[in-house]
Amino acid sequence: MNPELRALYQEMILDHGRRPRHFGAPEHYTHKMEAFNPLCGDRLTLYATVQDGAVKDVHFEGKGCAISVASASMMCEEVEGKSCCDAEDLFQRFHKLVTGQDSAAAVGRLEILAGVKDFPARVKCATLAWHTLDHMLKGDAGETVSTE
Amino acid sequence: MTAQQNPRDWQPELMRRDFPVLFQEVHGRPLVYLDNAATTQKPQAVIDAVSRYYQLDNANVHRGVHTLSERATALMEAVRNTVQRFLNAGAREEIIFTRGTTDAINLIASGFARGVLKEGDEVLITAMEHHANIVPWQQACEFSGARLQVAAINDAGELDLEDFKRKLSPRTRIAAFTHISNALGTINPVAEMTRLAHAVGAAVLIDGAQAVAHTPVDVRALDCDFYVLSAHKLYGPTGVGVLYGKREWLERLPVYQTGGDMIREVTFERSTFAPLPHKFEAGTPHIAGIIGLGAAIDYLNTQPWPALIEHEHQLLTYATRLAKDVPGLKIIGEAANKAAVLSFTLEHVHPHDIGTFLDFEGVAVRAGHHCAMPVMQRFDVPATARASFAAYNTHDEVERLIAAIESVRKTFA
Numbered sequence: 128m129n130p131e132l133r134a135l136y137q138e139m140i141l142d143h144g145r146r147p148r149h150f151g152a153p154e155h156y157t158h159k160m161e162a163f164n165p166l167c168g169d170r171l172t173l174y175a176t177v178q179d180g181a182v183k184d185v186h187f188e189g190k191g192c193a194i195s196v197a198s199a200s201m202m203c204e205e206v207e208g209k210s211c212c213d214a215e216d217l218f219q220r221f222h223k224l225v226t227g228q229d230s231a232a233a234v235g236r237l238e239i240l241a242g243v244k245d246f247p248a249r250v251k252c253a254t255l256a257w258h259t260l261d262h263m264l265k266g267d268a269g270e271t272v273s274t275e
Numbered sequence: 276m277t278a279q280q281n282p283r284d285w286q287p288e289l290m291r292r293d294f295p296v297l298f299q300e301v302h303g304r305p306l307v308y309l310d311n312a313a314t315t316q317k318p319q320a321v322i323d324a325v326s327r328y329y330q331l332d333n334a335n336v337h338r339g340v341h342t343l344s345e346r347a348t349a350l351m352e353a354v355r356n357t358v359q360r361f362l363n364a365g366a367r368e369e370i371i372f373t374r375g376t377t378d379a380i381n382l383i384a385s386g387f388a389r390g391v392l393k394e395g396d397e398v399l400i401t402a403m404e405h406h407a408n409i410v411p412w413q414q415a416c417e418f419s420g421a422r423l424q425v426a427a428i429n430d431a432g433e434l435d436l437e438d439f440k441r442k443l444s445p446r447t448r449i450a451a452f453t454h455i456s457n458a459l460g461t462i463n464p465v466a467e468m469t470r471l472a473h474a475v476g477a478a479v480l481i482d483g484a485q486a487v488a489h490t491p492v493d494v495r496a497l498d499c500d501f502y503v504l505s506a507h508k509l510y511g512p513t514g515v516g517v518l519y520g521k522r523e524w525l526e527r528l529p530v531y532q533t534g535g536d537m538i539r540e541v542t543f544e545r546s547t548f549a550p551l552p553h554k555f556e557a558g559t560p561h562i563a564g565i566i567g568l569g570a571a572i573d574y575l576n577t578q579p580w581p582a583l584i585e586h587e588h589q590l591l592t593y594a595t596r597l598a599k600d601v602p603g604l605k606i607i608g609e610a611a612n613k614a615a616v617l618s619f620t621l622e623h624v625h626p627h628d629i630g631t632f633l634d635f636e637g638v639a640v641r642a643g644h645h646c647a648m649p650v651m652q653r654f655d656v657p658a659t660a661r662a663s664f665a666a667y668n669t670h671d672e673v674e675r676l677i678a679a680i681e682s683v684r685k686t687f688a
Contacts, residue, residue, distance in 0.1 A: 128686070129302060132635045136628075141687065145623070167627050168644045168657040190657050192625035193687070246631065 134242035135249070136193065144193030149203035153186045162189075162259040164251055169195055173259045181210045185260070192252050198240055199256035205237060211264045218257045225253050279579055285586035290578070290667045293318040297667065304637025307672045312457050312616055312663030313641050314507045315488055317571070321511055324570035325563045335559055337536060351562050354569030355552065361572045362502060363493040364519050368551040371525070372560050375516035376484040377407040379503035380451070382518060382555060383480055384411035386528035387419075391448055394420030399442050399450040399477070402428045402653055405457050406646040408482045412451060421448070428653060432459035432608035440471055447477040449500075454486035458647040458661070459608030460591075460616030462490075469499050478524065484508050488665065489587060489614050491580050500524050506564060511571030515564030518555070525551050532557040583666045590664045590673060591615040597677040603684060607659050615664035618645075621680065624687045626660040632686065633660075636679035 128136075156174040163170050171189030175182060185203040206214040221237055223229035227244035243253045279289055291297055294316045299306050308316060328350065334343035336351050359367045373379040392398070398412045402425050416423045424447070426439035434452075443450065450472035455462050469479045480501040483492060488509045494502045501520045507513040520528075530537065530548055534557040539547040548554050594617050598604050603622030621629055630642030641661045644651045651658060662676055 129635045132632065135631070136686065145687075166643065167625075168648065168651060169625075170657070190625075192627040194628070196625075249627070249631065252627065 131242070131245050135246060137239050137242070139239050140197040141193060143197035143200040147187075147196050147200035149186045149200060149207075151186060151188050153184065156184070156186070158263045160259050160263045162255050164191075164195070164255050166251060167192065169252070169255065171195070171199060171256060171259070173199075173256060173263060175260070175263060177211065177264070180212075181208070182206050182214050182264075183208070187256060191255070192249075194240075194243065194249055195252040195255050198253045201237055201240070202256050202260065205235065206260065214260065215264060218261055221257060222254060225250055278577060279582060285579075285582040285666070287586065287667050287669045291669075293320065293574070294667055295319060295322070301637045301639070302635045304635075307636075307638040307668075307675045309662040309664060309668065309672065309676060310639045310641050311488075311665035311668075312485055312508070312645075312661065314513065315510045315665050316667070317512070317567075318510055318574050320574045321567045321570045325512060325567040328563050328566045333563075336562055337553075347562055350569075351560070351565050354565050354572075357569045357572050358517055358519075361487075361492075361576070362517075362519050363495050365495060366522060369519055369522055369525065371518040371520065371552050371555045372565055373503075373516045373518050373555075374514060374561070375505040375507070376482060376503050377411075377516075379501075379516055379518035380407055380480070380482065381411045382531045383449075383451075383501055383503075383520070383528070384415040385531055387449055388415035389418075390527065390529045392416070392419035392421040395446060396421040396448045397424050397442075397444065397446045398422070399424045399426060399439070399447050399452075399472070401426045401434055401439070401452045401463075403432065403434070403456040403459055403461060403463075403650055404451075404453055404647070405482065405484070406648070407484075408451055408453060408480075409649070422446075425649075426452075428461075428650075431610050432456065432461045432650075432654075433610045433612075434461070434463055434468075436464070436467075439468060443472060443475045443477065445475055447472065447475055449478040449480060451480040451482070453482040453484075454492075455483075455489065455614045455616075456608070456647075456650070457485045457616070457663075458618055458645040458650045458659070459610065460613045460618065460663075461608060461610040462486075462612040462614055464612075465499070466497050469497055473498070485614065485616075488575070490584060494519050506568035506571060509568070509571050510574060512561075512564040512567035515561045515568055517568075522551065525555070531555055534558050536560070578666065587615040587664055587666060590668055590670070591617065593670055594662065594664070594673045594676065597673065598680070601677065601680055601684060604680065607654050607656065615668075616661060617663070618659040618661045620656055620659055621684060621687075624683055626658040628687070629660040629680070629683050632683040633676070633679045636675070636682065638662075638676055638679045640676075 158175040169191040176184040220232040224232040225243040334347045336348040427435040478500040483504040505516040537557040607618040626642035
């Protein structure tokens with residue numbers, strides 16, 4: 128496989144794409160928000176429990192490409208237990224990483240998604256769940272988040 | 276230009292020579308361009324015509340008395356005759372240049388909304404339309420109080436002709452439908468649909484965007500009231516299209532965009548409008564694009580239709596046969612009468628991932644909803660991958676496509 132393509136579709140990404148973690152609607156949550164990427168028709172719904180300024184639990188469900196599903200799955204794992212501020216900071220750094228603005232952004236294991244920066248058409252796939260979380264934490268009204 | 280030697284035996288290699296863009300590598304592999312339903316590539320003849328116009332003849336049309344303006348006007352107006360012959364329209368005044376298919380449909384929908392549709396009237400479309408033949412009618416209905424009716428399609432992606440008949444009524448003012456579906460490849464029985472619509476007194480608009488490069492069109496034989504197309508899906512430039520309309524309809528409909536070129540006289544009290552075709556051509560047109568469209572039609576006219584049609588059909592048959600052997604691959608759209616479009620899904624792989632993988636194999640396909648979200652909903656898929664063929668594609672390219680799909684499948688298995 129081509130090295131750029133291999134960098135985009137690393138084994139861990141394929142694995143999260145095939146078997147997403149934190150997948151499915153939880154019984155209890157405090158926040159729910161839908162997201163839509165009109166470019167490809169992908170939809171996902173994010174469920175979160177936010178208490179005392181911290182993200183206690185995040186789940187998602189929906190359909191999407193390997194990149195968007197893996198990114199959502201890894202996001203859920205990474206932000207769980209973080210304060211809302213820390214989660215927001217992580218989003219900002221992640222966004223800079225995948226848009227190629229800061230290739231050295233400290234994002235921990237999310238770095239595996241850095242290959243997205245070479246695929247401008249796929250940046251929206253990698254950031255759909257993050258934009259949704261961002262809107263949710265900022266307390267935006269329950270409208271569907273769109274990447275367009 | 277390289278002419279086909281034998282009108283019965285199509286040689287795509289001869290046509291390929293006329294398309295310089297095809298001779299390149301993408302990610303180290305020879306390009307296989309299979310996104311022709313999105314836009315076709317341009318032959319050297321079209322590139323040269325546009326370039327020559329800017330090099331030698333560029334001027335504004337219909338106004339200058341100077342030589343260049345007269346030349347530009349003559350070149351552009353000659354294309355109107357070319358298009359008239361291409362569609363077998365009755366008169367050159369029935370050929371209106373637009374920005375494209377979308378613009379042409381908006382022109383008609385807007386005219387119907389303001390000049391024809393009343394509350395209680397109906398507009399009939401089909402469930403396989405491109406957004407460009409849905410949304411303008413929704414807007415027209417919203418504006419006028421008319422109702423939008425949608426004829427169903429079956430699981431093969433074919434029109435349910437009985438449902439189409441059921442939904443035609445004396446209230447139907449216009450039936451607007453696609454000639455060939457961009458998302459499914461279905462070829463509609465447009466002559467019969469036109470006859471049925473006329474029988475209840477409805478006008479007919481046919482969206483020919485996907486048809487004109489793949490089948491000859493005779494608007495008088497079809498007897499449709501409007502036929503619309505885009506140059507860029509016809510081996511011509513982007514940004515220009517055609518509206519064919521029967522003269523009586525074009526006379527009756529109110530003006531669309533207003534401004535220069537479409538007026539007869541302007542005072543601050545009132546303006547009078549130019550006769551057809553200029554009535555619907557406000558502002559400086561895309562002169563170079565129109566000249567390019569003329570060159571594209573001239574080019575296509577040198578190709579033997581029967582052999583071209585047979586070749587594209589063979590590409591579809593071959594691709595379909597090979598695709599059916601790929602485990603987990605599902606073809607979306609299996610109409611008995613189908614253009615060379617292969618829309619498909621692959622188990623466990625999202626179409627966008629297919630698109631990115633295929634690109635790295637040098638194979639260009641479209642992934643997404645193809646501006647036909649209701650079609651995706653009908654087949655309960657978020658999106659499909661779509662390989663769409665043109666006359667310059669080869670059997671080898673079909674094999675490259677299938678090999679690339681196999682490699683995606685193995686990666687995600």
